[in-house]
Amino acid sequence: MTVRVRFAPSPTGYLHIGSARTALFNYLYARHTGGKFLLRIEDTDLARSTEESTRSILEGLKWLGFAPDEEIVFQSNNAEKHREAARKLLAEGKAYRDFTPKEQPTDASVKDAIKERARAQGSEKNMRDNPYRSLSTEESDARAAAGEPFAIRLKVPDVRTESVGDWASPSGKTSFEDAVYGLQERDFSETEDLVLLRSDGHPLYNLAVVCDDIEMGITDVIRGQDHLTNTHKQLLIYAALGVKPPRFAHLPLIMAPNKGKLSKRKHGEVVSMTTYRDAGFVAAAFRNFLALLGWSAGEEKEIYSLDELIKKFSLEGIHRSNAVFNFKENDPRHWTDDKAIWMNAEYIRTMPLAELLPLVKNELKANKLWREEYAPDGRALMTSISSTKAQEFEASTEIGERPEAIAIDRPRHGSHDWFVNTVDLIRARFFTLKDFSSQGRAYFSEDFDLDAAAVAKNLTKFPELREWLPELAARFEAELGELGAQESDAGGSNDTGLPLTDACCSDRFFEANIEAVVKAFAEEKGTKLGVIMNGARTLLTGVAVGPSMLAVFETIGLERTLMRLRSQVAWNG
RNA sequence: GUCCGGUUCGUCUAGGGGUUAGGACACCGCCCUUUCACGGCGGCAACACGGGUUCAAAUCCCGUACCGGAUACCA
Numbered sequence: 001m002t003v004r005v006r007f008a009p010s011p012t013g014y015l016h017i018g019s020a021r022t023a024l025f026n027y028l029y030a031r032h033t034g035g036k037f038l039l040r041i042e043d044t045d046l047a048r049s050t051e052e053s054t055r056s057i058l059e060g061l062k063w064l065g066f067a068p069d070e071e072i073v074f075q076s077n078n079a080e081k082h083r084e085a086a087r088k089l090l091a092e093g094k095a096y097r098d099f100t101p102k103e104q105p106t107d108a109s110v111k112d113a114i115k116e117r118a119r120a121q122g123s124e125k126n127m128r129d130n131p132y133r134s135l136s137t138e139e140s141d142a143r144a145a146a147g148e149p150f151a152i153r154l155k156v157p158d159v160r161t162e163s164v165g166d167w168a169s170p171s172g173k174t175s176f177e178d179a180v181y182g183l184q185e186r187d188f189s190e191t192e193d194l195v196l197l198r199s200d201g202h203p204l205y206n207l208a209v210v211c212d213d214i215e216m217g218i219t220d221v222i223r224g225q226d227h228l229t230n231t232h233k234q235l236l237i238y239a240a241l242g243v244k245p246p247r248f249a250h251l252p253l254i255m256a257p258n259k260g261k262l263s264k265r266k267h268g269e270v271v272s273m274t275t276y277r278d279a280g281f282v283a284a285a286f287r288n289f290l291a292l293l294g295w296s297a298g299e300e301k302e303i304y305s306l307d308e309l310i311k312k313f314s315l316e317g318i319h320r321s322n323a324v325f326n327f328k329e330n331d332p333r334h335w336t337d338d339k340a341i342w343m344n345a346e347y348i349r350t351m352p353l354a355e356l357l358p359l360v361k362n363e364l365k366a367n368k369l370w371r372e373e374y375a376p377d378g379r380a381l382m383t384s385i386s387s388t389k390a391q392e393f394e395a396s397t398e399i400g401e402r403p404e405a406i407a408i409d410r411p412r413h414g415s416h417d418w419f420v421n422t423v424d425l426i427r428a429r430f431f432t433l434k435d436f437s438s439q440g441r442a443y444f445s446e447d448f449d450l451d452a453a454a455v456a457k458n459l460t461k462f463p464e465l466r467e468w469l470p471e472l473a474a475r476f477e478a479e480l481g482e483l484g485a486q487e488s489d490a491g492g493s494n495d496t497g498l499p500l501t502d503a504c505c506s507d508r509f510f511e512a513n514i515e516a517v518v519k520a521f522a523e524e525k526g527t528k529l530g531v532i533m534n535g536a537r538t539l540l541t542g543v544a545v546g547p548s549m550l551a552v553f554e555t556i557g558l559e560r561t562l563m564r565l566r567s568q569v570a571w572n573g
Numbered sequence: 574g575u576c577c578g579g580u581u582c583g584u585c586u587a588g589g590g591g592u593u594a595g596g597a598c599a600c601c602g603c604c605c606u607u608u609c610a611c612g613g614c615g616g617c618a619a620c621a622c623g624g625g626u627u628c629a630a631a632u633c634c635c636g637u638a639c640c641g642g643a644u645a646c647c648a
Contacts, residue, residue: 008648009648010647010648012647012648042648043648044647044648045647045648047647048647048648049648098646100646102646103645103646110645110647111645111647113645114644114645115574115644117644117645118574118575118643118644119574119575119644120574121574121575121644124574124575125574125575125644151646152646153646181577181578184577184578185577186576186577187576190575190576190577190644191644192644194645195645195646196646197646198646199646200646202646204645204646204647204648205647205648206648208648209648224642225577225578225579225641225642225643226641226642226643226648227642227643227648228577228578228642228643229576229577229642229643229644230643230648232577250578252578252579252641253641253642255640255641257583257584259640259641260640260641261641261642289585292585292586292597293585294585296585296586296587298586298587298588299587299596300586300587300595300596300597301596301597302585302596302597302598319579319586320578320579321578321579321580321641322578322579322640322641322642323584323585323586324583324584324585325584325585326583326584326585326598326599334599337584337585337598338584338585338598338599339584339585339597339598339599340598341598342597342598342599343598345610345611349611428610428611428612429609429610429611430610431610439610454608457608458608518607522607528607529607530606530607530608531607532607533607533608534607534608536607537607537608537609538608543608543609544608544609545608545609545610545611546608546609547609547611548606548607548608549607549608550607
């Protein structure tokens with residue numbers, strides 16, 4: 001039988017990290033087994049469900065890349081079927097009408113109130129002491145006909161006083177083999193006569209879930225461990241309905257750093273999936289992180305592509321103990337789990353450029369930094385001049401051996417190739433996609449801020465730079481400016497075989513030449529190279545960190561380098 | 574209270590009778606370097622506790638503690 005699993009969130013908030021992982025595990029299991037991954041929105045609680053929330057959940061799932069294989073099921077659409085099922089059980093004597101007036105909800109936290117009451121009742125509580133349980137069919141019918149409101153409860157067998165119904169196990173307990181937690185057993189006496197239908201006619205969770213899972217042909221239910229006791233109740237409903245239950249796999253929970261509950265209310269944004277999307281996380285990275293929270297392939301490996309996850313995923317690899325989602329509120333450096341941040345950085349600096357580029361494009365677009373010239377222009381979104389080649393060039397040509405001022409073909413500033421090279425250059429120190437528009441802003445715009453700390457550390461500390469840097473600009477202009485442009489002899493191709501549409505500018509403003517000029521300049525001024533380099537870095541990029549300055553000069557380009565070196569803004573603040 | 578789970582470095586985890594208890598993140602140090610949050614090398618750091626079983630227990634059994642979940646006419 002083909003596996004059919006479902007992710008069934010209730011739309012009472014955004015998609016949070018625990019649900020996201022449940023969705024992931026369902027998705028992986030479906031793909032691993034060649035089955036179907038379905039989505040059902042459990043919106044039977046009309047008071048709490050919102051459309052906004054449904055939208056948010058769908059958005060989160062979309063971001064993570066979990067598209068359902070069949071149409072989305074909205075549980076509320078099936079209410080009539082649920083009612084029918086309840087009526088059927090009532091007619092068969094497997095359920096009964098409970099005319100007890102509905103309790104008014106307490107003001108205090110519902111959860112606490114329930115806990116309190118449960119504690120007060122202790123172990124004395126008899127789950128079968130409902131007076132309406134044994135009401136005669138005639139009287140029950142009569143009262144109902146008279147318009148008296150009632151809830152419908154499942155008649156869980158009382159093994160002490162009655163023979164077990166034909167729908168329930170004669171052993172006096174419900175039991176199932178959980179794929180994660182092993183054999184689970186529970187005495188009937190521990191399970192109350194649960195309400196199937198509210199007195200206002202609304203079907204309740206356990207009934208709705210069972211009916212829908214049956215209708216959707218669900219073979220494996222993979223859900224949070226907080227449903228463990230629900231499973232026993234649902235088993236009873238399956239039995240009453242005469243349907244063979246699916247297999248179950250319960251997942252350990254994801255806890256807050258204090259090992260307490262990770263709640264939307266207390267922890268807010270940090271548990272919301274859209275937060276990560278908006279914070280510049282790569283979906284693949286976050287998926288990878290999530291997969292390792294409570295699951296392991298049993299090997300010393302951290303980075304898994306989606307295909308690898310699908311291949312290696314198994315329910316046996318899921319843990320029984322809860323995992324802590326580790327983050328420090330009030331610490332911007334550790335605002336979310338360190339490993340998630342690291343994983344994201346790892347993806348950003350190692351993923352194929354072809355996959356990263358569209359993400360960077362979106363980020364730049366969102367910040368009005370994108371220019372159409374960066375687009376691939378009909379060519380594959382690949383580097384025609386890769387950074388690797390640039391490195392090879394660097395490595396193979398000792399500085400001393402190079403001609404005084406050689407010229408090489410480089411992508412024209414602002415072109416697609418330039419964009420690719422630039423992204424590849426700056427991604428090494430980035431953690432999120434946001435960094436491309438914040439720290440990396442100066443590569444894409446003239447309108448960028450100078451980081452105050454960087455200015456203090458690299459500029460104001462050396463007042464001479466106020467004169468020197470414009471002077472360096474003049475030097476660049478004189479030695480690497482005009483001359484090269486005339487020597488251009490851009491050929492028809494480079495050695496990737498692709499037409500050299502962009503790499504036309506063989507001016508001489510590139511690393512080896514720049515280095516010679518800057519070194520000579522520093523020597524002449526009798527200062528350390530670093531003083532010049534870091535001053536220039538701050539003026540050129542606005543920040544104190546980044547790639548090799550030689551590469552930065554070249555990437556920023558001669559024109560903008562001159563402009564920025566001559567800028568006095570840093571000194572006027 | 575009752576029922577059900579769980580417990581290996583700070584965190585995610587590997588290991589499930591014999592291991593110097595492994596990896597990753599974080600943290601710290603050193604190196605590289607024109608800066609650095611890149612990279613390289615190294616360090617710190619764990620089997621909850623008590624009993625048993627066994628030649629041998631982190632690993633199996635029992636108990637205790639602690640943590641979590643459930644206990645609703647919520648999902």
